[in-house]
Amino acid sequence: MRVLLLSTPYPLEEHVAPPLSLAYLAGILQKEGIEVDILDFLVSRYRPAKLRQKLEEYRPQLVGATCVTLTWKAAARMLKVCKDFDPSIVTAVGGPHVSFTVEETFRRAPWVDVVAIGEGDRTIVELAKAVAGGNDLSQVAGIAFQDGNTIVRTEPRPFVEDLDRLPLPARHLLPLGKYTALGSACTMVTSRGCPYGCVFCSANGMFGRRVRFRDPGLVVDEFEMLHRDYDFIQINIVDDTFTVNHNHTRGVCEEMLRRNLKAQWSAYARVDTMTKDIAELMRRAGCKWVVFGVESANEGILKTIKKGITREKVRSGVKIATDAGLKVFNSFIFNLPGETPETARESMDFAEQLALDCGAGYGFHILAPMPGTPLYDRAEDYGIRLLTRDWSRHDANQVITETPTMSAEMVREVAAIYDQRVEVAREYVKRRAEEGDAESIGMVKGKEKQEFIWDLIKGDVIEGVGRVAVGTARGHDAAKHALVQRVSRRVGRPVEVVEPQISGLVASGLLRLELAGDHQRWRWSDGRRPDEG
Numbered sequence: 229m230r231v232l233l234l235s236t237p238y239p240l241e242e243h244v245a246p247p248l249s250l251a252y253l254a255g256i257l258q259k260e261g262i263e264v265d266i267l268d269f270l271v272s273r274y275r276p277a278k279l280r281q282k283l284e285e286y287r288p289q290l291v292g293a294t295c296v297t298l299t300w301k302a303a304a305r306m307l308k309v310c311k312d313f314d315p316s317i318v319t320a321v322g323g324p325h326v327s328f329t330v331e332e333t334f335r336r337a338p339w340v341d342v343v344a345i346g347e348g349d350r351t352i353v354e355l356a357k358a359v360a361g362g363n364d365l366s367q368v369a370g371i372a373f374q375d376g377n378t379i380v381r382t383e384p385r386p387f388v389e390d391l392d393r394l395p396l397p398a399r400h401l402l403p404l405g406k407y408t409a410l411g412s413a414c415t416m417v418t419s420r421g422c423p424y425g426c427v428f429c430s431a432n433g434m435f436g437r438r439v440r441f442r443d444p445g446l447v448v449d450e451f452e453m454l455h456r457d458y459d460f461i462q463i464n465i466v467d468d469t470f471t472v473n474h475n476h477t478r479g480v481c482e483e484m485l486r487r488n489l490k491a492q493w494s495a496y497a498r499v500d501t502m503t504k505d506i507a508e509l510m511r512r513a514g515c516k517w518v519v520f521g522v523e524s525a526n527e528g529i530l531k532t533i534k535k536g537i538t539r540e541k542v543r544s545g546v547k548i549a550t551d552a553g554l555k556v557f558n559s560f561i562f563n564l565p566g567e568t569p570e571t572a573r574e575s576m577d578f579a580e581q582l583a584l585d586c587g588a589g590y591g592f593h594i595l596a597p598m599p600g601t602p603l604y605d606r607a608e609d610y611g612i613r614l615l616t617r618d619w620s621r622h623d624a625n626q627v628i629t630e631t632p633t634m635s636a637e638m639v640r641e642v643a644a645i646y647d648q649r650v651e652v653a654r655e656y657v658k659r660r661a662e663e664g665d666a667e668s669i670g671m672v673k674g675k676e677k678q679e680f681i682w683d684l685i686k687g688d689v690i691e692g693v694g695r696v697a698v699g700t701a702r703g704h705d706a707a708k709h710a711l712v713q714r715v716s717r718r719v720g721r722p723v724e725v726v727e728p729q730i731s732g733l734v735a736s737g738l739l740r741l742e743l744a745g746d747h748q749r750w751r752w753s754d755g756r757r758p759d760e761g
């Protein structure tokens with residue numbers, strides 16, 4: 229039995245990170261002795277021909293794609309390529325979008341055989357076994373499948389009670405070298421579930437209201453392994469709220485301190501879970517960034533969205549965190565129900581004030597009601613009119629809703645004011661860099677480097693020009709010189725720009741020269757630090 233898992237591409241601006249869902253699914257499949265591979269189109273160019281070639285070589289019986297709302301269309305297209313290639317391949321899709329749009333998914337993408345609903349770890353194993361044995365899919369809990377013209381929903385999949393029994397995510401199947409080259413953070417989770425019920429969020433629909441925690445020792449084993457074996461600049465703990473249970477937070481932080489780990493990490497938290505001692509402990513344990521969902525500065529809106537916080541709680545939570553030495557990023561959403569141009573300004577001014585008072589960074593998204601959330605399911609009750617059903621526009625950066633108090637045009641105007649502020653901040657960094665400010669220079673150069681590497685990765689440039697005949701370029705330096713020339717021609721940038729970037733990648737071991745018969749080939753490394761000694 230062979231399973232192929234597919235990731236779906238999304239833009240660099242969305243902060244590209246190794247797909248944790250697929251790593252979890254692959255990890256448990258491997259543990260159960262089922263052969264699995266991941267084709268990661270997030271960090272390579274997606275071409276149907278490339279997918280077909282992989283299908284030809286690997287011959288999977290089951291192909292599973294992961295997606296969120298924004299990437300649903302791309303996932304559906306990929307699965308169509310698989311079905312067209314070989315109709316006997318069972319195509320499956322999972323994640324927080326399709327879990328709540330089963331009927332629509334089958335209607336819009338009839339070539340999809342199975343939708344996985346909710347947590348997929350046990351589901352993928354049972355599905356793979358059922359497919360291998362030619363068994364009835366109705367025995368597999370947590371899925372929906374098409375049976376002629378009817379859609380069959382099986383028993384709901386119970387949550388994995390003991391997360392410690394799940395194997396570690398099989399990240400080694402991902403091209404991690406490309407992610408480290410991009411400067412991406414690596415994500416991991418220490419718990420699943422969220423007890424809160426914010427109406428714009430599908431968290432508790434996906435992973436339940438009861439939070440399940442991993443053992444702090446095992447969490448830190450994984451953390452330590454990521455820090456020791458790979459070159460990630462940062463590890464992001466992406467639990468819905470890392471600080472929801474202080475005993476757990478304390479357990480993880482104290483274990484990090486006990487092992488004297490020097491890795492830098494970040495976490496999502498709620499302002500009302502911040503206390504001085506927990507913030508200080510997190511800081512001492514290496515936490516650099518805390519991301520707070522503030523959403524709005526307007527008390528009425530905060531009530532409507534059932535966020536359970538007030539302006540005062542935000543102010544004090546942010547202050548506690550920044551006083552403890554944590555960097556804070558406050559995340560807001562424009563056009564929540566009840567928004568008016570005035571409340572939007574109120575939020576922008578509040579964000580600005582927190583930046584001035586506490587040095588907290590901030591960012592604004594625009595409401596994109598996601599399936600599985602009350603704001604989507606009961607949009608009318610909230611006065612929300614959805615302007616498009618093109619899911620690829622649900623990136624939370626476009627205006628796709630209007631309400632009685634905010635027309636689409638008004639939302640655009642508000643977003644334009646915010647964009648202007650962002651532009652001013654960007655210009656400021658540029659100017660400071662020109663004046664010689666080291667931190668600003670670092671930011672500008674870091675961005676240039678990331679964009680260059682993204683072009684290499686999304687154009688499959690190294691794969692395309694990385695082959696160097698031994699006869700034409702003897703030795704490592706000559707092969708590097710040849711690579712620089714070719715990359716320069718391929719990406720249309722001068723050699724002076726390309727040379728330092730390529731040299732940096734080679735020096736850090738992220739691009740490696742391999743001998744293969746009569747030729748040499750430059751390849752992205754797998755991201756693992758070479759063994760010392």
Ligand code: B12
Pocket residue numbers: 238242243244245246247248249250252253291292293294295296297298299320321322323324325344346347348349351352415417428429430431434466467468593598599622623624
């Ligand atoms: C880390 C994170 C990010 C990071 C990294 C993105 C990434 N892809 O890793 C950043 C900050 C970049 C980000 C950006 C965005 N995110 Co985000 N993010 C998360 C977060 C907190 C964790 C994701 C994670 O790793 N979870 C752990 C893994 C194990 O869970 P999983 O991915 O759901 O996978 C499980 C199941 O879904 C299922 N499964 C998944 N795929 C498949 C496939 C098959 C075949 C099967 C059988 C099963 C299966 O099995 C898996 C194991 O149990 C989630 C919330 C959450 N708790 O999941 C939000 C979440 C995914 N993000 C969300 C959103 C809205 C976004 C943005 C659009 C905008 C925004 N405001 O943040 C962008 C879009 C970028 C993108 N295309 O992903 C929503 C998605 C809702 C939706 N319907 O689309 C979520 C669910 C938050 C929420 N509760 O509303 N995000």
Ligand code: SF4
Pocket residue numbers: 422423424425426429430431432468469498521
């Ligand atoms: S926004 Fe955060 S706190 Fe609210 S339900 Fe979602 S994950 Fe939980």
